[in-house]
Amino acid sequence: MKSLGRDLWLRPMSSADLDAVLAIEFRAYSVPWSRNNLAESLAYGHHCVCLMQEQRLIGYYISQTIVDEAHLLNICIDPDLQRRGLGELLLQEWMLAAREEGASRALLEVRVSNPAAQALYQKLGFQLLSRRKGYYRTLTGKEDGLVMARTI
Template sequence: MQVRSASPQDFEAIMAIEQSAHFHPWPESVLRRYLEKPDCTFVIEDSRRILGYAVITLIAGEAELLMVAVDPACQGKGAGRTLMDYLHSFLTQKGAVQWFLDVRESNHKAISLYESMGFCQAGVRSGYYPTANGKEDALLYCLDLSDDS
């Protein structure tokens, strides 16, 4: 598996993963906008097949993971960890000092991954995520990258 910067040509594969991996997927226009920005969208692939993707921002030393998704058929095989490890190195090289993300409170696998990387819960966004039966809280996590540089 390898991680690389995404290009507009990756849009169809990314959108297919987005729609299959999330109850409330991002609109196509949002994904297209992030694909046009440099150092913002990354894909993980194996034998030229895109297994997952991530969208990040980095502003004034603060990074945010806006979206990460792995094809449901490929989950549990290390693609998410490989992608997150790559982003950790990338953000450290770019001078990020803090990395933030939100995660659904019910997404125990993602929470376990983030905590194993050193992320700590920093807050809660009540009713942040839509669900089939209403709303779900988002847990806000933070990782201090200043010790990594």
């Protein structure tokens, strides 16, 4: 549990949070993670962290650190609360936690069709490494993913 001020705090996600996480996931993404995807991440021991405002779950990230590399698997802010600096705060907190854990590099993939997330990552110093063809499912087919990374 970590207080961030402004009634905001971070805590580990548990299976009791899955309904609230899915409710955000399904509003935020056209191709959301399933309950099973989330449960698997919890079971695999991925870092699954909730951003809370008082008692309300308003965002989360899911990541995995392998040796010195932290890999962001999901980051999401409740659509009702986007564009208030919360995504940036959560991304910073993820990098801080990863560095404390011993990671020296942060890596992520983002859909080519997601300019909001790309702008966030660029703002925080991520650089484009490569493009993965057909990496993501869409409602009608596939789309490319951009791989971005930075030192932390």
